[in-house]
Amino acid sequence: MMRYLLRRLSHALFLLAGVSILAFLFTALAPGTYFDEMRLNPQIAPETVTALRAQYGFDKPLPVRYASWLRSVIHGEMGFSFAYNGPVAPLLLVRARNTLLLTITATLLAWGIALPLGVWSADRLGRLPDRLLSWATAGLLVIPDLAVALGLLVLAVRSGWFPTGGMASVDFETLSPFNKLRDLALHMILPVTALVLSSLPLLVRHVRAAMADVLNAPFLLAAVGHGIRKRTLLYRYALPAAANPLISLFGFSIGVLLSGSLLIEVVMSWPGLGPLLLEAVLARDLYVVVGGILGSTLFLVGGNLLADLLLYWADPRIRTESGAR
Amino acid sequence: MRVRRTFAKWLVVLGVLHGMVVCAGFFAPYDPVEQDRQSPYLPPMRLHLLDAHGHLHVRPFVYPLRLRESSFDQFEEDTTEPHPVKFFLRGAGYRLLGFLPLRMHFFGGENTRIYLLGTDAYGRDQFSRLLFGGQVSLFAGLLGAGVTLFIGWSIGAVAGYYGGWRDSLLMRVAELFLALPWLYLLFALRAFLPLAVSPLEAFFLITAVLGAVGWARPARLVRGVVLSAKERDFVRAARGFGASNGYLLRRHILPETSSVLVTQAAILIPQYVLAEMTLSFLGLGVPEPVPSWGNLLSGLQQYSVLVSYWWMYLPALAMVPFFLGYLGLASSFEERGAVYKIESRIWGM
Amino acid sequence: MPPLLKVENLVKCYARRSLVGRGEELLALNGVSFTVFPGTTLAVVGESGSGKSTLASCLACLESPTAGNIWFEGKDIVKVEERVRRQLRPQIQLIFQDPACSLNPRWSVLEILLEPLILRRKFTREEMKQCASSLLERVGLSPDFVERPPTELSGGQRQRLAIARALALQPKLLILDEALSALDGSVQAQIANLLRELQSSLGMTYLFVTHDLAMAVYLADEIAVMSRGRIVELGSAEQILDQPQHETTRQLLRALPRMTRALPAPEQ
Numbered sequence: 055m056m057r058y059l060l061r062r063l064s065h066a067l068f069l070l071a072g073v074s075i076l077a078f079l080f081t082a083l084a085p086g087t088y089f090d091e092m093r094l095n096p097q098i099a100p101e102t103v104t105a106l107r108a109q110y111g112f113d114k115p116l117p118v119r120y121a122s123w124l125r126s127v128i129h130g131e132m133g134f135s136f137a138y139n140g141p142v143a144p145l146l147l148v149r150a151r152n153t154l155l156l157t158i159t160a161t162l163l164a165w166g167i168a169l170p171l172g173v174w175s176a177d178r179l180g181r182l183p184d185r186l187l188s189w190a191t192a193g194l195l196v197i198p199d200l201a202v203a204l205g206l207l208v209l210a211v212r213s214g215w216f217p218t219g220g221m222a223s224v225d226f227e228t229l230s231p232f233n234k235l236r237d238l239a240l241h242m243i244l245p246v247t248a249l250v251l252s253s254l255p256l257l258v259r260h261v262r263a264a265m266a267d268v269l270n271a272p273f274l275l276a277a278v279g280h281g282i283r284k285r286t287l288l289y290r291y292a293l294p295a296a297a298n299p300l301i302s303l304f305g306f307s308i309g310v311l312l313s314g315s316l317l318i319e320v321v322m323s324w325p326g327l328g329p330l331l332l333e334a335v336l337a338r339d340l341y342v343v344v345g346g347i348l349g350s351t352l353f354l355v356g357g358n359l360l361a362d363l364l365l366y367w368a369d370p371r372i373r374t375e376s377g378a379r
Numbered sequence: 380m381r382v383r384r385t386f387a388k389w390l391v392v393l394g395v396l397h398g399m400v401v402c403a404g405f406f407a408p409y410d411p412v413e414q415d416r417q418s419p420y421l422p423p424m425r426l427h428l429l430d431a432h433g434h435l436h437v438r439p440f441v442y443p444l445r446l447r448e449s450s451f452d453q454f455e456e457d458t459t460e461p462h463p464v465k466f467f468l469r470g471a472g473y474r475l476l477g478f479l480p481l482r483m484h485f486f487g488g489e490n491t492r493i494y495l496l497g498t499d500a501y502g503r504d505q506f507s508r509l510l511f512g513g514q515v516s517l518f519a520g521l522l523g524a525g526v527t528l529f530i531g532w533s534i535g536a537v538a539g540y541y542g543g544w545r546d547s548l549l550m551r552v553a554e555l556f557l558a559l560p561w562l563y564l565l566f567a568l569r570a571f572l573p574l575a576v577s578p579l580e581a582f583f584l585i586t587a588v589l590g591a592v593g594w595a596r597p598a599r600l601v602r603g604v605v606l607s608a609k610e611r612d613f614v615r616a617a618r619g620f621g622a623s624n625g626y627l628l629r630r631h632i633l634p635e636t637s638s639v640l641v642t643q644a645a646i647l648i649p650q651y652v653l654a655e656m657t658l659s660f661l662g663l664g665v666p667e668p669v670p671s672w673g674n675l676l677s678g679l680q681q682y683s684v685l686v687s688y689w690w691m692y693l694p695a696l697a698m699v700p701f702f703l704g705y706l707g708l709a710s711s712f713e714e715r716g717a718v719y720k721i722e723s724r725i726w727g728m
Numbered sequence: 729m730p731p732l733l734k735v736e737n738l739v740k741c742y743a744r745r746s747l748v749g750r751g752e753e754l755l756a757l758n759g760v761s762f763t764v765f766p767g768t769t770l771a772v773v774g775e776s777g778s779g780k781s782t783l784a785s786c787l788a789c790l791e792s793p794t795a796g797n798i799w800f801e802g803k804d805i806v807k808v809e810e811r812v813r814r815q816l817r818p819q820i821q822l823i824f825q826d827p828a829c830s831l832n833p834r835w836s837v838l839e840i841l842l843e844p845l846i847l848r849r850k851f852t853r854e855e856m857k858q859c860a861s862s863l864l865e866r867v868g869l870s871p872d873f874v875e876r877p878p879t880e881l882s883g884g885q886r887q888r889l890a891i892a893r894a895l896a897l898q899p900k901l902l903i904l905d906e907a908l909s910a911l912d913g914s915v916q917a918q919i920a921n922l923l924r925e926l927q928s929s930l931g932m933t934y935l936f937v938t939h940d941l942a943m944a945v946y947l948a949d950e951i952a953v954m955s956r957g958r959i960v961e962l963g964s965a966e967q968i969l970d971q972p973q974h975e976t977t978r979q980l981l982r983a984l985p986r987m988t989r990a991l992p993a994p995e996q
Contacts, residue, residue, distance in 0.1 A: 611829060612824040612830035613829065613831055613832040616822070616830050617843060617847075619788055619817065619822050620817075620847055621818065621844075626847070631832060634834060
């Protein structure tokens with residue numbers, strides 16, 4: 055188990071390093087930098103700009119810049135944000151935490167709904183409830199997440215039931231701990247709903263398909279012959295057998311949710327990695343962009359690592375394959 | 380053969396939808412950049428058959444809108460005179476398919492302008508902008524998907540056929556591209572390209588970026604197909620007859636990749652259209668005044684627009700029939716069992 | 729008469745590469761030698777893993793041996809230049825086990841049949857039809873099969889098609905790699921008879937790789953028994969049947985149902 059974990063971990067580190075190099079390479083192609091924008095500003099003297107450029111090492115060749123950026127990472131700073139005039143890491147941490155909050159909640163909720171729904175649907179395969187559900191998921195599937203997010207926003211605005219953006223009300227600090235939680239939850243409802251709605255149809259259909267495959271298997275028919283109760287059959291016999299594709303789907307769905315969260319955070323003004331990245335892109339705040347990309351990659355890679363470990367634990371075949379070295 | 384029929388059916392549906400967008404000049408009553416400063420934010424006009432006096436008209440007609448008394452933004456219908464909708468009338472000039480100069484429009488109003496989907500802040504007809512915007516978004520999606528598939532196909536074929544260090548290297552790079560949530564990757568790429576560009580440049584830029592982002596998954600799929608096809612007996616037999624590598628690839632192996640390519644196309648195209656919409660919505664895509672489904676929605680980022688002008692939301696749903704069509708297409712092409720494998724790759728890379 | 733095929737100390741080693749640590753080595757052929765005379769049939773019999781399929785691949789030039797010589801009509805096809813080998817290749821053809829896999833299901837019968845010829849030169853439609861007809865007739869298939877897709881043919885018909893295709897190049901040596909194993913009993917007999925007919929009418933030489941000793945005895949003049957990459961016994965069909973020397977041979981014989989022991993000797 056440990057060796058498998060170590061191998062997957064080193065693989066993940068390799069990916070992160072590769073992505074950071076890739077991100078840095080892109081900067082070499084960038085035709086403009088934060089400083090070029092500054093140059094356009096008549097209030098700032100050109101010498102200041104040149105001095106700043108030299109200070110942040112923009113005159114040095116790319117490998118040197120990458121090396122100093124790496125050093126900055128080790129020091130816990132992850133480069134410097136020109137727009138925010140400070141190290142990148144603290145910015146990232148706060149935003150990353152917010153994004154995680156959203157994504158994890160949405161993942162748990164989405165799977166919490168998709169699993170029973172998919173199992174239920176597979177159990178009634180081909181019959182009316184299943185067909186209705188298929189239609190519903192297809193309908194939801196074809197609505198773009200942009201439309202879902204905007205639609206929810208319109209709903210919030212017109213009904214006035216939910217706050218229409220942000221993460222906290224103006225008077226957040228003055229609230230009691232319980233009310234703080236309540237305020238947070240209220241602010242989370244819309245973005246989480248948007249995320250869940252955009253990923254749910256995919257998950258439900260996949261769970262249904264995986265379960266449908268398993269339910270046809272001979273070993274399950276044999277279990278029916280033994281007279282085991284339906285609920286036990288579904289959840290303790292069939293579902294574990296379908297675990298393999300579902301765990302892979304889990305890893306995949308994390309990527310989906312992360313990408314989706316970028317847009318939804320921006321639309322709903324949720325202070326996560328998404329809006330940060332967008333701002334940085336528009337302002338050409340180089341190190342923030344690199345940091346934002348790495349942050350999202352970290353989550354994706356981490357999520358996939360988790361999925362790999364889950365798979366390892368769930369599927370004995372993988373254990374013997376890697377154990378027999 | 381039954382698979383073929385449903386596939387053809389969806390192809391026809393998509394063809395009609397795309398056809399309407401391609402012939403936007405004909406189906407749209409007005410020029411998409413033409414402004415009408417007198418009529419900002421007009422709500423959609425309703426088509427009637429029954430007039431205010433209870434008479435049934437043969438032709439559908441509209442009542443022009445006028446401002447309600449003592450109000451800045453409330454509109455009501457002016458029921459004094461019905462204005463019938465005219466079909467096949469002359470209007471603003473346009474170039475069909477980019478080169479055929481025509482003046483005939485499918486429908487329009489005689490003495491009044493017909494705003495089926497309302498107007499925006501500059502009084503531009505949203506319906507016309509929707510159709511023309513579709514040209515930009517759809518075409519970006521199609522072109523981008525084409526680029527991606529071409530890159531992915533080539534790389535996958537090389538990696539699968541030649542194997543060895545080429546395979547390892549290419550697949551490692553593919554893994555890197557897959558390790559990023561794709562929208563972040565899209566942003567990253569877009570970030571490092573010029574921000575303020577002309578609409579045409581923006582269009583090609585986006586297409587190129589889209590193309591460069593998504594090659595990894597099709598490449599892996601094609602590689603898988605090529606790997607297994609390479610070992611098939613009929614390929615070995617052909618080698619025994621003296622066939623060259625090029626012949627084997629061309630005549631035996633690459634034809635096997637066709638089904639993967641078709642399903643990937645049905646998945647990527649809607650995804651890329653959505654990507655263009657997202658980029659344009661956020662200001663990183665096609666800029667004004669050229670309409671795209673994305674930048675038609677960017678007005679909604681303002682609270683006031685969100686609250687008061689619900690029809691500005693409608694372009695968000697423009698994509699839905701197309702999505703349906705592509706979903707139907709992808710589903711009908713593969714066998715039943717594999718259908719959900721495709722769908723897992725739709726709408727989330 | 730000089731031998732058509734002479735194999736000397738053939739060795740084939742597969743190295744299984746892995747990213748870390750030593751790769752494992754698989755010795756598929758460990759010094760195989762035998763001779764085949766024109767117009768005769770040599771059967772190579774053995775269990776799975778004995779190396780007989782590897783032998784077939786090496787002889788058909790689909791794999792290159794690690795060491796040893798393969799003399800075909802006096803030329804060493806292992807050592808010779810690519811250009812010369814390409815000229816010799818058409819004379820050695822391989823029939824695969826499963827005709828469902830060895831014929832491209834997307835192609836028509838006509839394309840499949842004439843692929844070996846079309847590779848070399850262009851044909852007119854008329855020429856193709858004529859050529860196809862004569863090839864099909866030779867293997868006992870009706871010429872109007874040309875229009876049908878291969879998926880409509882039965883297993884036996886497909887294997888006939890594969891044989892017809894191989895014959896298109898007029899090879900001197902035909903290697904049959906378990907070519908009858910995927911067929912049903914009576915169909916096996918039919919194809920076997922077809923093969924014998926072709927041998928007598930065309931003077932073909934066969935190398936027949938199989939795990940079925942009974943079939944080997946029926947078809948072959950000489951039998952080579954393989955085990956773990958080596959030939960452990962080599963002799964005529966009667967010798968193997970009546971006086972098996974090696975333990976592997978005896979095991980194979982014991983595995984046969986009693987009835988087939990009393991097979992009539994193949995006609996000359």
